[in-house]
């Protein structure tokens with residue numbers, strides 16, 4: 001009897017929680033990330049200075065017209081991961097290089113952007129959300 005009651009309270013709590021988070025889902029956090037508007041401009045400013053033609057170390061052009069096709073579904077040259085694996089942020093080497101977890105994941109080299117402060121947490125989260133949503137060319 002007591003058990004059944006707890007179970008009931010637990011369920012009610014679960015329903016309440018999902019009602020709250022469900023209400024949230026329509027808010028700002030669910031706004032779709034646009035690669036061309038939200039990510040490509042950051043790469044142009046912070047990355048393309050070095051990743052310009054694709055022949056430099058790191059081997060990928062990251063200016064706006066080239067970035068998407070050079071990272072999505074492309075194997076990393078310095079790890080066993082793809083640079084961006086659509087839907088799989090935890091398997092996308094790009095995020096490891098931006099967060100500095102590349103070495104512990106078997107990669108090499110420096111945290112990106114090379115010889116500059118890391119990108120801020122908000123833009124890294126935006127990139128993570130974009131990868132989770134399928135890394136669209138949008």
Ligand code: HEC
Pocket residue numbers: 043046047048049050051057058059075076077078079083093094097108109110111112113114115116119
């Ligand atoms: C000052 C030059 C410089 C800047 C700026 C820079 N990179 Fe790099 N990048 C390199 C070099 C050199 C390498 C290869 C050596 C290494 O990994 O440290 C590299 C390697 C990489 C790799 C690994 C490629 C592979 O095949 O595995 C990724 C991913 C990467 N950079 C992403 C970025 C991103 C994203 C930015 C911008 C936020 C950025 N880089 C900014 C110089 C730079």
